[in-house]
Amino acid sequence: MFDYTATYTDQYQITMSQVYFQKGLGDETAIFDYFFRKLPFDNGYAVFAGLEDLLEAIENLHFDEKDLEFLEKEGIDQEFLDYLEDFRFTGNIYASREGDVMFPNRPVVSVEASIIEAQLLETLVLNTLNYQSLIATKASRMRLSAGDRQLVDFGLRRAPGLGGYSASRAAVIGGFDATSNVRSGRDYNMPISGTMAHSFVQRYDEEIESFRDFADIRPHDCVLLVDTYDTLKSGVPNAIAVAKEMEERGDKLKGIRLDSGDLAWLAKESRRMLDEAGLEYVKIAASNQIDEHVIKSLLDQNAPIDLFGVGTSLVTGRPDSALDGVYKLSYANGEPRLKLSETVSKINLPGKKQVYRLFNEDGSFYGGEVVALDGESDIDMMYHSTDPKKFRHLSEFQKEPLLKKVVEDGERLTETRSVQEIAEFSRKQLSRLPVEFKRFENPHIYKIGLSAKLKDQRDSLVEHHKSKV
Numbered sequence: 001m002f003d004y005t006a007t008y009t010d011q012y013q014i015t016m017s018q019v020y021f022q023k024g025l026g027d028e029t030a031i032f033d034y035f036f037r038k039l040p041f042d043n044g045y046a047v048f049a050g051l052e053d054l055l056e057a058i059e060n061l062h063f064d065e066k067d068l069e070f071l072e073k074e075g076i077d078q079e080f081l082d083y084l085e086d087f088r089f090t091g092n093i094y095a096s097r098e099g100d101v102m103f104p105n106r107p108v109v110s111v112e113a114s115i116i117e118a119q120l121l122e123t124l125v126l127n128t129l130n131y132q133s134l135i136a137t138k139a140s141r142m143r144l145s146a147g148d149r150q151l152v153d154f155g156l157r158r159a160p161g162l163g164g165y166s167a168s169r170a171a172v173i174g175g176f177d178a179t180s181n182v183r184s185g186r187d188y189n190m191p192i193s194g195t196m197a198h199s200f201v202q203r204y205d206e207e208i209e210s211f212r213d214f215a216d217i218r219p220h221d222c223v224l225l226v227d228t229y230d231t232l233k234s235g236v237p238n239a240i241a242v243a244k245e246m247e248e249r250g251d252k253l254k255g256i257r258l259d260s261g262d263l264a265w266l267a268k269e270s271r272r273m274l275d276e277a278g279l280e281y282v283k284i285a286a287s288n289q290i291d292e293h294v295i296k297s298l299l300d301q302n303a304p305i306d307l308f309g310v311g312t313s314l315v316t317g318r319p320d321s322a323l324d325g326v327y328k329l330s331y332a333n334g335e336p337r338l339k340l341s342e343t344v345s346k347i348n349l350p351g352k353k354q355v356y357r358l359f360n361e362d363g364s365f366y367g368g369e370v371v372a373l374d375g376e377s378d379i380d381m382m383y384h385s386t387d388p389k390k391f392r393h394l395s396e397f398q399k400e401p402l403l404k405k406v407v408e409d410g411e412r413l414t415e416t417r418s419v420q421e422i423a424e425f426s427r428k429q430l431s432r433l434p435v436e437f438k439r440f441e442n443p444h445i446y447k448i449g450l451s452a453k454l455k456d457q458r459d460s461l462v463e464h465h466k467s468k469v
Helices: 011-022 051-059 065-073 078-085 115-146 163-173 182-188 198-203 207-217 231-248 263-276 292-300 419-432 452-468
Strands: 029-036 092-095 109-114 150-153 223-225 255-258 283-286 307-310 325-332 353-359 365-373 381-384 391-393 398-401 404-408 447-450
Touching: 011 078, 011 115, 029 115, 051 092, 051 115, 051 404, 065 078, 109 115, 115 150, 115 163, 115 292, 115 307, 115 325, 115 419, 150 163, 163 182, 163 419, 198 207, 198 223, 207 223, 207 231, 223 231, 231 255, 231 263, 255 263, 263 283, 263 292, 365 452, 381 452, 391 447, 447 452
Parallel strands: 150 307, 223 255, 255 283, 283 307, 365 447
Antiparallel strands: 029 109, 029 325, 092 109, 092 404, 353 365, 353 398, 381 391, 381 447
16 A cells, blocks of 8 residues: 555644644543544445555554654754654554444544644544545445446546545445456455557557457457447457457457447447347446446446446546545543534534444344443433434334444554455445435435433533633
8 A cells, every 4th residue: 555654644733733742732632533524425325445544554654754854844843853753653543344334423433542643643534534435435326326237447547646546445345346456456455357448459450450469368358349430330340250269269258348429229239249149148348437327327228238347437436526524623631622613513522432323123224323422321312413302212222332442552453354355344234224325316314313411511512612702
């Protein structure tokens, strides 16, 4: 993965930390919560991704010699530079399990550490989790649309810089089968997949000769791009001819790819031509501005497409482009803390907390979670976070705590999981989420409530701070 050092951050994280250090506040324990406020894509859920990458980065996070030289030029005090030279994260981290479904306005990750250590993690936490969770959620929507058809990430060339590296990982967590990104495939041990470019076909005087050469060198993984000149008059007939030549050698053409035009009609005509030639085994792949809505439309038209290559809309998280995750202080100097806002829903939840998922008696997801103060037990009621008239009795539900300690005193507690293991867990969790929350249009709203003690603590702090204004 990318080699992070601790200057992979915003300038104000360092300047705030310098003030804490020079005012003697640096060893004070603080808790910051990572959460987000709005589901992307008007979806009914989000997929949590990026935790493994984040924990690996934190394990090795430090200021190297180049960092310190740069900060010295920026006017950072020498005493604080000496502190940064020995910087390592030595706190605790509590987190939901990567790959799980997640919902707005409840902690997904909590960092408990000295205020400097916790502050210096903020940008890395947000940068890693926001982007990967956005892409995993987008990928999950495409997986729901595609059913059992294959999905391949083609997005590296359209990705925001190095974001394409982690986007490939997040896409597989969200349900993709493979990526065209060779480096991500190498580092994350993920399947890689690809075909050919139009330039390869254009290089040859005759389209069929480009197909023959490709099939000769890659007989066991041969997918031919058939739309460079004329899909039905040239591309598919030439692919059929080469497929027959391959059969004579004991090989089989794996597939053809459509990358332009009316994909539904072209897929149907291509399938007809292939079948008439006795090539029922040849698969049809489609690319070109594919997203979950295009996939759904194509399959609603019964387009016989076996694989979708998805690029721009996946890696850019179109149309939302970002998950609005935040990292808010909830405890410092021995007391719970909150930020006031004119918008009640933006007032963060104070103190150290736990999140409990609610299950029906049969083990299925009820469709709600309750946020409580850490250490609370026998939570029998949950209250709406902004409407005091709305509440729910909880006696009928089983409860499971979601925030597990994954780092203690700077040491990781959990085993590293492969991308495939995380993806499988995500698939199972999503299968337990009722279908009403997985609709593309007007999904049910997942309930996030507060325990009575947490609600009272928040409300009393709000009144306390308002009285001082």
